Amino acid sequence: MSAEKLAEGVLTGKRRDLARLITLIEDEDPVAPEVLSLLYSKTGRSWIIGVTGPPGSGKSTIVTRITAEYRKRNQSVGIICVDPSSPFSGGALLGDRIRMQEHSLDKEVFVRSMGTRGHLGGLSRATSDAVRAVDAFGRDVIIVETVGAGQSEVEIIEIAHTVIVTDVPGSGDDIQAIKAGIMEIADIFVVNKSDLAGADRKVTEINMMLDTDSNMGQWRPPVILTNGRTGEGIVDLVDKIDEHFTYLGKSGQLEQKGLRRSREELEQLMEYKLTRELLNSLRGSPEYEDAIKKIASRKEDPYSVAEQMITKFLVDCRE
Ligand SMILES: Nc1nc2c(ncn2[C@@H]2O[C@H](COP(=O)(O)OP(=O)(O)OP(=O)(O)O)[C@@H](O)[C@H]2O)c(=O)[nH]1
Ligand SMILES: [Mg+2]
Structure with a gap:
């Protein structure tokens, strides 16, 4: 299939062509940049939300819930799950697929997992290209899930407008995970699993950390308590994402972010x-x-x- 035809397919909302393009991107096929170059002028319209945090903290559950809430608000959604390279998360992808199947019959939701094929640093490149493809496809919101562990995840999250960092109640070790680089990138904190003991304390701990953050700009990241299983806190979370969207636009930061990224x-x-x-x-x-x-x-x-x-x-x- 020619680059022109594929680009046209993506722009006219053909899901199969979008899937095809993302495979080309993953394979580092030379046709992919050709298609992306044709699509570029039609991108920049989606709101990109990054969700990162320790393995098992409920990222996929939250992504599924956020998606349902956006659908209620009549927004179309694209989801990109970046395949965790960590051996600990081996079975996670299957679980993600099953959970996200809830949305699989909905034409306004597009779900895709990205593999770890390709070279070093290639995943981050491939992910941002895939997000761009979904943007051209015309989604209002694109959610990118990555495990918050290393540098590459932090890089991936750079493409997001709003970064959500998830955490769960419990051992102080989690706070270590947050401190190790992902603290600064959070626009919104989610303490998930509010049904577990220590949830309120975790919220307080994060807020105390934020109190001591001297580099904070005008946006103080809100800390939201959620329950992925019941959906409690999700409406509040989506409201906060929208608030952040408004804030970035009004403060001129959206424009700055765009220039920096370009x-x-x-x-x-x-x-x-x-x-x-x-x-x-x-x-x-x-x-x-x-x-x-x-x-x-x-x-x-x-x-x-x-x-x-x-x-x-x-x-x-x-x-
Ligand atoms: N008790 C409780 N369990 C939850 C909650 N939210 C999610 N879970 C469970 O936590 C487990 C992990 O959830 P996932 O959504 O797969 O977590 P994840 O962060 O995407 O995991 P990875 O992608 O493997 O890093 C699942 O068994 C969920 O059912 C919650 O609010 N309370
Ligand atoms: Mg997951």
């Missing part, structure tokens, strides 16, 4: 492309392999060789 994306794409071109031109050439041997035997040093190789590449490009 710059980052452009630079990442150029870096990736340049590096690939450079390495493709070098790898396998006798000169290059020889230089590597010389570095290994200490006849040359990598600092100077890197300089030489790049200079030569740039000169070759000019000619």
